[in-house]
Amino acid sequence: MVTNTNAFRDYLQLEKKYSPHTVNAYLNDLFSFQKFIELHFDQDDIIKVNYSQIRSWIVSLVDGGLSNVSVNRKISSLKAFYKFLLKIKQIEISPLLKHKALKTPKSLQIPFSEKEVGNVLSVTQNPSGLDEIRNRLIIDLFYTTGMRRAELIFLKKSGVDLVNGTIKVVGKRNKERLLPMLSVIQGQVSDYIKEREGIEVIVDVDSFFLTKKGLKLSNSFVYRLINSYFSTVSEKVKKSPHILRHTFATHLLNNGADLNSVKELLGHSSLASTQIYTHNSLSELKKVHKEAHPRNK
The missing domain is CATH 1.10.443.10 (Intergrase catalytic core)
Incomplete structure (x- = not known):
C-alpha cells in the first residue's frame, strides 16, 4: 500500500496547484508502480525502493509498448512523489536522483496557415x-x-x-x-x-x-x-x-x-x-x- 497518499494528494492540489486530472494521473502512476514492486519484488513499501527496481519497471513499460513520452510522464509522477518525501524528511535521497529521461523525438508543431x-x-x-x-x-x-x-x-x-x-x-x-x-x-x-x-x-x-x-x-x-x-x-x-x-x-x-x-x-x-x-x-x-x-x- 502506498503510504502518505492523502498528504501527497494535498501537496499536489494545494501547494503545486495541479488540476484534478493531473493529480489523478500522478496517483494512478504511483499505484501502478506499487503493483509492479509487489508482484516482482515481493515488496509493499515503495518508499524503500532502489533505482534498480525502478529501472526494471521502466524496462517493463517499454517492453509493453509504451512510448518513451508516456514512460517519461510516469517517471515524472514518481519524481514528484520522492520530492515530496524529501520535503517532509521521510527520505534523505531520491532513488531517481541520477535518472535521465528517455530520449524522445521532437514533435514538430505545424500551425495552420x-x-x-x-x-x-x-x-x-x-x-x-x-x-x-x-x-x-x-x-x-x-x-x-x-x-x-x-x-x-x-x-x-x-x-x-x-x-x-x-x-x-x-x-x-x-x-x-x-x-x-x-x-x-x-x-x-x-x-x-x-x-x-x-x-x-x-x-x-x-x-x-x-x-x-x-x-x-x-x-x-x-x-x-x-x-x-x-x-x-x-x-x-x-x-x-x-x-x-x-x-x-x-x-x-x-x-x-x-x-x-x-x-x-x-x-x-x-x-x-x-x-x-x-x-x-x-x-x-x-x-x-x-x-x-x-x-x-
Missing part, C-alpha cells in the same frame, strides 16, 4: 442554433486569444466581460489572466449567451460553454470539434486545439507582435516557452528577406 483558418471561418459563417453558434465561437476564441483547451472548458460565465471586452481564464497552477476580446468576437459572444439562456436545464450553471443538456464540455468534445472542422481544409497530421493555440502565436509573430506580448497572452511563465513559436516567424522573415534584398535580384 492563414488561408486554412480563413477557410474554416468562411465555412462557419452565419451560424444558427446553439451548436453552430457555440462551435464557431470556440474556434474563434482559440484563434483570437490563444487560450488553452482546459482554459476554455473551465471558462466561467462570470469570466466573460462584454462591457470591458475581456475574458478571465484560469491557466496552469491556477494563475488567472485577462485576455482581450476583439469587437467582432463580442457580437458572437452576445449571440451565444442568448442561445445559452434558452437551454431548458443547466446542470453546470457556472460554466460558460455548455452542451444542449446544460453540461460542461469535455476534453474529447472540444478536440473532436476542432479536428472535425479543420480536417475539411487541412491535410496536416495534427489538427487539435493546441495547434490552433500554436497558430495564434505564430500568426501574431508573423504580423509584427513582440515576443513579450505573445508570452503574456499565452500565459507562459518564461520567454523560453514562447520561443518555440519563433521558428515559424523566422521562416516568414527569411521569405521577406529573400524577396526584398537587392543582392537577390
Whole structure:
C-alpha cells in the first residue's frame, strides 16, 4: 500500500496547484508502480525502493509498448512523489536522483496557415442554433486569444466581460489572466449567451460553454470539434486545439507582435516557452528577406 497518499494528494492540489486530472494521473502512476514492486519484488513499501527496481519497471513499460513520452510522464509522477518525501524528511535521497529521461523525438508543431483558418471561418459563417453558434465561437476564441483547451472548458460565465471586452481564464497552477476580446468576437459572444439562456436545464450553471443538456464540455468534445472542422481544409497530421493555440502565436509573430506580448497572452511563465513559436516567424522573415534584398535580384 502506498503510504502518505492523502498528504501527497494535498501537496499536489494545494501547494503545486495541479488540476484534478493531473493529480489523478500522478496517483494512478504511483499505484501502478506499487503493483509492479509487489508482484516482482515481493515488496509493499515503495518508499524503500532502489533505482534498480525502478529501472526494471521502466524496462517493463517499454517492453509493453509504451512510448518513451508516456514512460517519461510516469517517471515524472514518481519524481514528484520522492520530492515530496524529501520535503517532509521521510527520505534523505531520491532513488531517481541520477535518472535521465528517455530520449524522445521532437514533435514538430505545424500551425495552420492563414488561408486554412480563413477557410474554416468562411465555412462557419452565419451560424444558427446553439451548436453552430457555440462551435464557431470556440474556434474563434482559440484563434483570437490563444487560450488553452482546459482554459476554455473551465471558462466561467462570470469570466466573460462584454462591457470591458475581456475574458478571465484560469491557466496552469491556477494563475488567472485577462485576455482581450476583439469587437467582432463580442457580437458572437452576445449571440451565444442568448442561445445559452434558452437551454431548458443547466446542470453546470457556472460554466460558460455548455452542451444542449446544460453540461460542461469535455476534453474529447472540444478536440473532436476542432479536428472535425479543420480536417475539411487541412491535410496536416495534427489538427487539435493546441495547434490552433500554436497558430495564434505564430500568426501574431508573423504580423509584427513582440515576443513579450505573445508570452503574456499565452500565459507562459518564461520567454523560453514562447520561443518555440519563433521558428515559424523566422521562416516568414527569411521569405521577406529573400524577396526584398537587392543582392537577390
